[in-house]
Amino acid sequence: MKETLQQDFFTIIQDRGAVKQFDSSVKMTQAEIAKLIEYASTAPSSWNLQHWKFLVIHDDEAKKKLLPIAYRQQQVIDASATIAVLGDFEANKNAEAVYGPAVAAGAMTEEVKERLLANIEQTYATVPHAPRDEAIRNASLAAMQLMLAAKAMGYDTCPMGGFDAQQLVSVFGIPQRYLPILLIAVGKAAQPARPSSRFPADQIIVWNQF
Numbered sequence: 157m158k159e160t161l162q163q164d165f166f167t168i169i170q171d172r173g174a175v176k177q178f179d180s181s182v183k184m185t186q187a188e189i190a191k192l193i194e195y196a197s198t199a200p201s202s203w204n205l206q207h208w209k210f211l212v213i214h215d216d217e218a219k220k221k222l223l224p225i226a227y228r229q230q231q232v233i234d235a236s237a238t239i240a241v242l243g244d245f246e247a248n249k250n251a252e253a254v255y256g257p258a259v260a261a262g263a264m265t266e267e268v269k270e271r272l273l274a275n276i277e278q279t280y281a282t283v284p285h286a287p288r289d290e291a292i293r294n295a296s297l298a299a300m301q302l303m304l305a306a307k308a309m310g311y312d313t314c315p316m317g318g319f320d321a322q323q324l325v326s327v328f329g330i331p332q333r334y335l336p337i338l339l340i341a342v343g344k345a346a347q348p349a350r351p352s353s354r355f356p357a358d359q360i361i362v363w364n365q366f
């Protein structure tokens with residue numbers, strides 16, 4: 157882990173690929189997965205509300221329950237774990253827990269905190285789709301960071317949108333507050349990811365205005 161953490165960032169982003177075949181004999185420990193999620197949670201988020209939760213599907217029984225929900229994609233069995241990244245529709249409720257300690261530590265004034273809380277509540281109450289948009293936007297940032305952190309720790313991932321979100325919610329008892337964003341299988345690759353390509357920069361950049 158220490159040695160791969162020292163890899164160059166650009167090597168990590170270039171080497172990350174959606175791995176489809178995992179070595180089922182490699183089991184990441186709960187401590188490693190917790191560390192991985194800690195790295196993921198250093199992602200930025202709107203107002204630092206940290207609109208994410210991570211459901212870790214790690215034991216064999218839970219993996220078997222996930223298999224049909226993930227349309228029988230074998231990664232969920234062979235990977236060490238599959239992490240369901242969930243977005244929080246009610247991240248505005250985190251505000252007190254985020255700002256309270258900052259005020260207590262003298263890093264923020266009570267007045268600034270109250271202004272931020274009012275701003276957050278106003279947005280969540282009045283901007284159409286804000287709770288959902290914020291949940292998706294911010295949890296997605298953590299999901300991407302999780303994949304890069306896994307690579308840096310010497311593991312591989314497969315992001316998966318191919319799953320039945322309603323079934324996931326009901327089978328795993330996910331509270332209404334959370335929206336499934338992405339499944340991420342994580343473990344040791346048995347086969348490298350298939351090569352993939354990207355559009356050249358000049359096809360995807362618009363300078364200044366459409």
Ligand SMILES: Cc1cc2nc3c(=O)[nH]c(=O)nc-3n(C[C@H](O)[C@H](O)[C@H](O)COP(=O)(O)O)c2cc1C
Nearest residue numbers: 172173174176229314315316317318319349350352
């Ligand atoms: C939102 C999202 C959903 C995806 N869903 C699946 C999936 O259900 N199953 C799968 O094998 N790969 C899935 N992928 C992987 C993509 O096919 C893959 O990232 C893309 O082809 C580019 O390849 P690369 O990641 O290896 O560069 C998904 C990727 C993303 C970002």
